Amino acid sequence: MLRYTLLFFLCFTMVHASLLSQENPLKIGVAGLTHTHVHWILGREDIGDIEIVGIAEPNRDLAQRYSEQHGFSMDLVYDSLEEMLAATQPEAVTAFGTIYDHLGVVQTCAPKGIHVMVEKPLAVSMDHAKKMKALAEKHNIHLLTNYExxxxxxxxxxxxxxxxxxxxxxxxxxxxxxxxxxxxxxxxxxxxxxxxxxxxxxxxxxxxxxxxxxxxxxxxxxxxxxxxxxxxxxxxxxxxxxxxxxxxxxxxxxxxxxxxxxxxxxxxxxxxxxxxxxxxxxxxxxxxxxxxxxxxxxxxxxxxxxxxxxxxESPLNDPFSLLAAVVQGKLQxxxxxxxxxxxxxxxxxxxxxxxxxxxxxxxxxxxx
Structure with a gap:
């Protein structure tokens, strides 16, 4: 009887842990604040599917303005993407800088196994796009592009x-x-x-x-x-x-x-x-x-x-819900x-x- 009780307890614990891991919000880092589409994620209702763990933005004045507007702590803001990644270990990064910077974001994130979503378009040129694609495939990350x-x-x-x-x-x-x-x-x-x-x-x-x-x-x-x-x-x-x-x-x-x-x-x-x-x-x-x-x-x-x-219906109504679902294997x-x-x-x-x-x-x- 004790054996079956222990077996049931172990199975329940494993299933419960699995469910909890699936419900954990995706840890997201934000690369840049100069693209005003960033308000989409900063002003987003907290529905529990993502968590912004860090923001990379060297323009402190801009970060301060958005901090006051959206209520996030300036403790989340780092001067560089590398510094933010090292300190916060996000699972995915959303790029809200220049389109030219998209390649650099992927070059930094992909070798670390960090997934990336960029704002449209994917890149400034086919040359940049090919380099981004090669990195995504080599390091097995998701590379998504968001359009309104x-x-x-x-x-x-x-x-x-x-x-x-x-x-x-x-x-x-x-x-x-x-x-x-x-x-x-x-x-x-x-x-x-x-x-x-x-x-x-x-x-x-x-x-x-x-x-x-x-x-x-x-x-x-x-x-x-x-x-x-x-x-x-x-x-x-x-x-x-x-x-x-x-x-x-x-x-x-x-x-x-x-x-x-x-x-x-x-x-x-x-x-x-x-x-x-x-x-x-x-x-x-x-x-x-x-x-x-x-x-x-x-x-x-x-x-x-x-x-x-x-x-x-969620997650098909929102870019960050979709990103979380894809990264966590809930949606292909x-x-x-x-x-x-x-x-x-x-x-x-x-x-x-x-x-x-x-x-x-x-x-x-x-x-x-």
């Missing part, structure tokens, strides 16, 4: 309808992203300094907002690479954006479809929307929650259904998932080709 539109229920509804064949095979996709421009929005100087720098950001609107459409199209077409990339850029606010483009149109062609990506810092009203046209109908992801589907009737007639979509990303490395390598290939196309004034054919 990944969490839009409307985009996921659009893909579900497309996959179900409700509007027929896709023929044209139009993705529009942007706002009136960083300077006009009055963003803080720490962010503005590098967002308008072609080295640190990789470009202007073509990088900042062109990546969204490339990411979505790669996902919709399940990893297909475009055959050609054609891009036109303009600088319509030279006084505000002297070193970079502020308006870009990217045209992608595939065997049986075409994508038009309109990325701009000249929209009078901020927007992130997508239209998908199939053989028998169309869907409109008008914003995060408002969605329409039209089924063709005759020449120009259609029936239309409008929807107001609820937020997605689908092939060419919006956050995945394989998707975002294609995004970088498209962005590099788009910048080359705009610079040379010609269509770029991607190598097979």
């Amino acid at each position: 539109t990944t969490w839009y229920p409307t985009n996921h509804k659009a893909k579900a309808i497309l996959d179900e064949g409700k509007i027929g095979e896709v023929r044209k996709v139009i993705v529009r992203d942007g706002h009136k421009g960083p300077a006009k929005l009055g963003i803080n100087q720490e962010f503005l300094d590098w967002l308008l720098d072609p080295k640190d950001n990789g470009g202007g609107a073509i990088t900042d907002f062109g990546c969204y459409g490339a990411n979505l199209m790669t996902w919709l077409l399940q990893g297909k690479r475009p055959n050609t990339v054609t891009a036109v850029t303009q600088q319509l606010q030279a006084e505000n954006n002297p070193k970079v483009d502020d308006d870009a149109t990217i045209l992608l062609t595939y065997d049986t479809a075409q994508a038009i990506i309109e990325a701009s810092w000249n929209w009078p009203i901020g927007r992130k929307d997508m239209e998908i046209y199939g053989l028998t109908g169309a869907v409109y992801a008008d914003n995060r929650n408002q969605f329409r589907i039209r089924i063709a009737e005759g020449y120009d007639g259609f029936s239309e259904e409008k929807m107001e979509l609820p937020e997605r 990303l689908a092939p060419y998932d919006l956050s995945s490395l394989e998707n975002n390598m294609i995004v970088m290939e498209i962005l590099d080709a788009a910048r080359e196309s705009a610079r040379k004034g010609k269509t770029i054919t991607l190598k097979k």
Whole structure:
């Protein structure tokens, strides 16, 4: 009897310990504070799935401002990423510095087995992206990319309808992203300094907002690479954006479809929307929650259904919940998932080709 009692106790203890380990929050370090998307994680409701254990930011004034705004202790702030990692031992790091710095974050974290999530886009260039991919694979870490539109229920509804064949095979996709421009929005100087720098950001609107459409199209077409990339850029606010483009149109062609990506810092009203046209109908992801589907009737007639979509269930509604779920083995990303490395390598290939196309004034054919 005693033997069975001890056996039961040992089994219960092991199961209980396993459950506790699964419930432990993911320890996250924050690399940089100059990207204002950092407010996403600093101002996030504490739901117990992550814990910020350290912040690497040499600008003490900036860190102090955000400390007062969000209520974190300045004891969490370190002058360098190396110092923060050594002192806090995070399991993952979220990068909120310049896009150019993404490579350095991976170079520092990957050899230590620390997983990384960067803000979009993955890198400033395909060259940087290849180095990051090699490091992630060599050291077996997850390397995710976060886009705001990944969490839009409307985009996921659009893909579900497309996959179900409700509007027929896709023929044209139009993705529009942007706002009136960083300077006009009055963003803080720490962010503005590098967002308008072609080295640190990789470009202007073509990088900042062109990546969204490339990411979505790669996902919709399940990893297909475009055959050609054609891009036109303009600088319509030279006084505000002297070193970079502020308006870009990217045209992608595939065997049986075409994508038009309109990325701009000249929209009078901020927007992130997508239209998908199939053989028998169309869907409109008008914003995060408002969605329409039209089924063709005759020449120009259609029936239309409008929807107001609820937020997605956790962990599919938040980048840091997703990061925790992936790192802790609770969730495996689908092939060419919006956050995945394989998707975002294609995004970088498209962005590099788009910048080359705009610079040379010609269509770029991607190598097979």
